[in-house]
Amino acid sequence: MENNTYSQKVIEHFQNPHNYGRIDNADGIGEVGNLICGDVMKLYIKVKDKMIKDIKFETFGCVGAISTSSVVTDLVKNKTISSALKLTNGHVLKELGGLPPIKIHCSLLAVDALNEAIYDYYKKIDKPIPKSLEKKHKLIQKQHKT
Secondary structure: OOOOOOOHHHHHHHHOOOOEOOOOOOOEEEEEEOOOOOOEEEEEEEEEOOEEEEEEEEEEOOHHHHHHHHHHHHHHOOOEHHHHOOOOHHHHHHHHOOOOHHHHHHHHHHHHHHHHHHHHHHHHOOOOOOHHHHHHHHHHHHHOOO
16 A cells, blocks of 8 residues: 555545434443544444344544544444453555555554443443453553544
């Protein structure tokens, strides 16, 4: 892929985003934003038996932000919470066939929104938060102010 072009898969997810919308009474909500580019993502999860049974997103942002939000929902829907926590921006970039270098931060936002939704879920059910997730949460809070 050339430096400043989007893959066909990115364009497809942008034009027809999967799992777009809101979940009322979500079990977890993650919201992150990037003050520099203005992208804001809100991700909702419904959990049953430690599985993400439903996931939706609302994103205000560019092609990269919307596409990465869409693909993140595809990658973790019907997966366990522990499996979802292993998702990285590298997985997202690979699934989309890459992003222009200036848009790679968008893939970080989508994964951060997912981690924040899972963090919120753990807080709501009053279960101990895994140390690795607690660490991610603190870093995300420092990096993304919405």
